[in-house]
Amino acid sequence: MSCCCQTEESTTIQSVSTAIQLSALEDLINRYRGVEGSLISVLQGVQELYGYLPRPVLEHISLQLGMKKARIYGVATFYAQFRLTPVGKHLILLCQGTACHVNGADKIETALCDELGVEMGGTTDDRVFTLTEAACLGCCSLAPVMMIDGQAYGPLTPDRARKVIRDIYKQEEQSREEVGA
Amino acid sequence: MIVRIGLSSCGIAAGGLPVKEALALVIEQQGLDWELQQTGCIGMCHYEPLVDVIHEDGSINTYGNVTVDGAREIVAAEASGTALEKYRIATDREPNDCLAGQVRIALRNCGTIDPESIQDYINSGGYQALQKALNQMTPKQVIEEIKISGLKGRGGAGFPTWFKWNATRQEPGDIKYLICNADEGDPGAFMDRSLLEGDPHSVLEGMVIAGYAIGAATGIVYARAEYPLAIKRLGKAIEQAQAHGILGSNIMGSDFSFDISIKQGAGAFVCGEETALIASLEGERGMPRLKPPFPSQRGYWDKPSNINNVETLANVPWIIANGGASFAAMGTEDSKGTKVFALAGRIKRGGLVEVPMGMTLREIIFGPGGGIKDDKKFKAVQLGGPSGGCIPEALLDTPVDYQSIKNTGAIMGSGGMVVMDETTCMVDLARYFLNFTQDESCGKCVPCRIGTKRMLEIMERLCAGEGKPGDIDLLEMLGQQIMDGSLCGLGNSAPNPVLTTIRYFRDEYEAHIYDKKCPAKQCKALITYLIEPDKCKGCTLCAKKCPVNCISGEAKKPHVIDQNLCTKCGTCLEVCPSKWSAVSVS
Numbered sequence: 194m195s196c197c198c199q200t201e202e203s204t205t206i207q208s209v210s211t212a213i214q215l216s217a218l219e220d221l222i223n224r225y226r227g228v229e230g231s232l233i234s235v236l237q238g239v240q241e242l243y244g245y246l247p248r249p250v251l252e253h254i255s256l257q258l259g260m261k262k263a264r265i266y267g268v269a270t271f272y273a274q275f276r277l278t279p280v281g282k283h284l285i286l287l288c289q290g291t292a293c294h295v296n297g298a299d300k301i302e303t304a305l306c307d308e309l310g311v312e313m314g315g316t317t318d319d320r321v322f323t324l325t326e327a328a329c330l331g332c333c334s335l336a337p338v339m340m341i342d343g344q345a346y347g348p349l350t351p352d353r354a355r356k357v358i359r360d361i362y363k364q365e366e367q368s369r370e371e372v373g374a
Numbered sequence: 375m376i377v378r379i380g381l382s383s384c385g386i387a388a389g390g391l392p393v394k395e396a397l398a399l400v401i402e403q404q405g406l407d408w409e410l411q412q413t414g415c416i417g418m419c420h421y422e423p424l425v426d427v428i429h430e431d432g433s434i435n436t437y438g439n440v441t442v443d444g445a446r447e448i449v450a451a452e453a454s455g456t457a458l459e460k461y462r463i464a465t466d467r468e469p470n471d472c473l474a475g476q477v478r479i480a481l482r483n484c485g486t487i488d489p490e491s492i493q494d495y496i497n498s499g500g501y502q503a504l505q506k507a508l509n510q511m512t513p514k515q516v517i518e519e520i521k522i523s524g525l526k527g528r529g530g531a532g533f534p535t536w537f538k539w540n541a542t543r544q545e546p547g548d549i550k551y552l553i554c555n556a557d558e559g560d561p562g563a564f565m566d567r568s569l570l571e572g573d574p575h576s577v578l579e580g581m582v583i584a585g586y587a588i589g590a591a592t593g594i595v596y597a598r599a600e601y602p603l604a605i606k607r608l609g610k611a612i613e614q615a616q617a618h619g620i621l622g623s624n625i626m627g628s629d630f631s632f633d634i635s636i637k638q639g640a641g642a643f644v645c646g647e648e649t650a651l652i653a654s655l656e657g658e659r660g661m662p663r664l665k666p667p668f669p670s671q672r673g674y675w676d677k678p679s680n681i682n683n684v685e686t687l688a689n690v691p692w693i694i695a696n697g698g699a700s701f702a703a704m705g706t707e708d709s710k711g712t713k714v715f716a717l718a719g720r721i722k723r724g725g726l727v728e729v730p731m732g733m734t735l736r737e738i739i740f741g742p743g744g745g746i747k748d749d750k751k752f753k754a755v756q757l758g759g760p761s762g763g764c765i766p767e768a769l770l771d772t773p774v775d776y777q778s779i780k781n782t783g784a785i786m787g788s789g790g791m792v793v794m795d796e797t798t799c800m801v802d803l804a805r806y807f808l809n810f811t812q813d814e815s816c817g818k819c820v821p822c823r824i825g826t827k828r829m830l831e832i833m834e835r836l837c838a839g840e841g842k843p844g845d846i847d848l849l850e851m852l853g854q855q856i857m858d859g860s861l862c863g864l865g866n867s868a869p870n871p872v873l874t875t876i877r878y879f880r881d882e883y884e885a886h887i888y889d890k891k892c893p894a895k896q897c898k899a900l901i902t903y904l905i906e907p908d909k910c911k912g913c914t915l916c917a918k919k920c921p922v923n924c925i926s927g928e929a930k931k932p933h934v935i936d937q938n939l940c941t942k943c944g945t946c947l948e949v950c951p952s953k954w955s956a957v958s959v960s
Contacts, residue, residue: 300945333719334725347388
């Protein structure tokens with residue numbers, strides 16, 4: 194998203210919302226309509242629904258809540274939590290805290306990038322994982338640490354980190370097979 | 375009998391949930407009439423998962439590093455009336471070395487009660503301080519008690535708590551706000567997370583008392599989104615308190631009404647600054663503004679607002695219940711009471727410790743902390759996170775109080791202590807912190823926004839072996855200008871890690887610049903990995919594990935690293951069997 198003022202993007206709110214009930218978004222908007230100071234909460238709600246902040250949804254919110262697009266974009270890009278691009282099913286937060294840094298977080302990063310075949314910030318082609326950094330997860334005595342879907346893993350070695358990823362992949366395959374069967 | 379398992383983020387990360395399931399299963403299978411409880415973190419994170427077995431007579435066996443199999447064995451042993459020595463790390467009569475010397479006030483209930491049970495909190499004396507404040511004390515008397523205690527803000531700045539409360543109380547107006555800063559942004563500190571996960575009611579009780587003292591009807595907790603479990607447990611605690619008449623209208627039958635809500639932060643270090651936090655609460659970009667007006671005059675929605683840190687508030691009920699004088703009896707002249715420290719980094723026993731102020735760094739690191747990992751040599755301790763500084767070995771006997779720490783060039787901060795050994799490069803560490811602050815600078819003040827960027831470029835150059843004579847002077851000059859020309863604490867303190875490492879580890883900077891060497895052997899551009907042919911037995915382990923396949927050689931013959939392809943990840947050094955130690959780094 195280079196500039197929020199351009200409108201050449203062809204996706205519409207309906208197309209990004211195909212998988213999601215538009216009513217859920219409407220509920221969110223109605224909950225915060227007229228509530229002062231709620232922009233961050235609205236964006237957190239959107240991200241919970243979509244996994245990221247889709248541009249057409251932000252434009253929709255701008256119209257519905259009467260907020261300037263620039264203001265929404267300003268807040269969305271200020272905070273580390275918000276993402277403007279889609280993420281995989283499982284979000285990996287690799288801790289970059291001081292304790293993790295001095296205990297070799299860079300080696301975990303190398304191993305994860307290699308295992309997933311992505312760079313830091315990237316999403317795997319099958320959209321199962323997105324690898325991102327977190328400033329600090331507050332599990333410093335278990336450094337180095339990563340968090341996947343709210344669960345912290347540590348202390349990690351490059352091999353342990355790879356195993357966590359492989360285990361989740363295995364579970365994914367199993368659940369797919371079950372659905373297939 | 376009661377079986378209690380520690381399930382804070384650290385306990386869960388260490389594998390606590392499967393252990394809990396195993397305990398539940400085996401207790402059921404054996405038909406035992408035992409109660410299985412969860413609790414927060416006692417602070418001995420390196421022993422997680424931790425299991426306490428509490429007998430009918432009140433005696434306790436504490437087991438550490440419990441595995442799923444271990445859980446079954448422990449239940450079997452305890453059911454037959456014996457302890458399982460293999461996992462036992464402490465009893466109620468012989469507490470673990472980590473707890474020796476600790477005085478637990480803020481952490482009084484962490485690891486001993488179920489954080490999701492208000493009844494547990496009440497049974498351990500919870501909400502009695504609130505009752506005392508509401509029934510027997512005027513708001514002025516509450517503030518006076520806090521003044522006697524000498525409690526200072528535990529979040530970083532160390533400002534006297536009573537003064538802020540009093541200033542907010544004295545402001546005219548009916549609408550005032552009490553804000554709890556739970557946006558623990560300092561990487562390396564985790565006491566607020568542990569408190570919220572382990573004893574959320576103590577923070578709520580502190581908030582209601584503070585609200586009563588300053589005359590606020592609304593409390594807001596600004597919590598980090600990165601702490602999902604803390605938010606969940608705090609939310610549950612708020613619901614329970616509302617159901618018990620501890621939050622809401624006419625609390626405990628008094629005239630005082632107060633309620634609390636949670637607002638999630640969205641990840642910005644600068645929001646630890648009060649005015650930036652308020653901007654974020656109002657849904658805006660978290661950018662600080664000039665003070666005065668102080669938040670106590672014009673804060674949230676321009677109303678008088680008081681902001682306290684989690685740990686500060688957790689101390690409040692204890693002070694009201696036991697009297698300010700008992701709190702002030704601990705600590706030093708300048709710094710009263712106790713402080714929670716988060717021990718992390720290259721330390722044997724990482725975790726949380728709460729000790730009286732005035733203990734020396736050495737006593738904390740080598741006492742409850744157990745000394746340095748792998749018995750390596752202590753090099754420095756970083757206090758105060760990215761705003762703090764590194765304290766070298768020569769100053770290890772510095773007492774930990776606000777002024778003594780400030781004199782070293784570091785700050786107390788929120789109490790994060792990251793310990794470094796000989797394998798940590800101080801230049802790289804300073805670069806790491808600067809990278810953090812540069813990234814987190816909100817961009818409002820030019821010296822902070824651009825100055826930290828320029829400093830970071832120099833630091834990156836040093837680590838890449840491209841340092842130039844004069845770089846150290848340039849860093850010092852820039853650092854001073856950034857500190858002088860920035861509005862808020864972030865810019866005022868961002869150069870601290872660089873300036874303190876130059877002050878105490880100048881030789882390492884000079885080695886990087888003039889000798890193109892990294893004495894700690896960490897900066898990749900300045901080191902080379904070599905396999906010594908006379909030591910290598912050709913076991914092929916390094917070649918198999920090398921992530922870029924740059925090691926070649928036949929089995930049982932010396933191997934060679936292709937220096938052009940080597941990414942200097944250090945894997946070969948790690949995997950080379952210690953009996954041969956054929957990989958060297960220079």
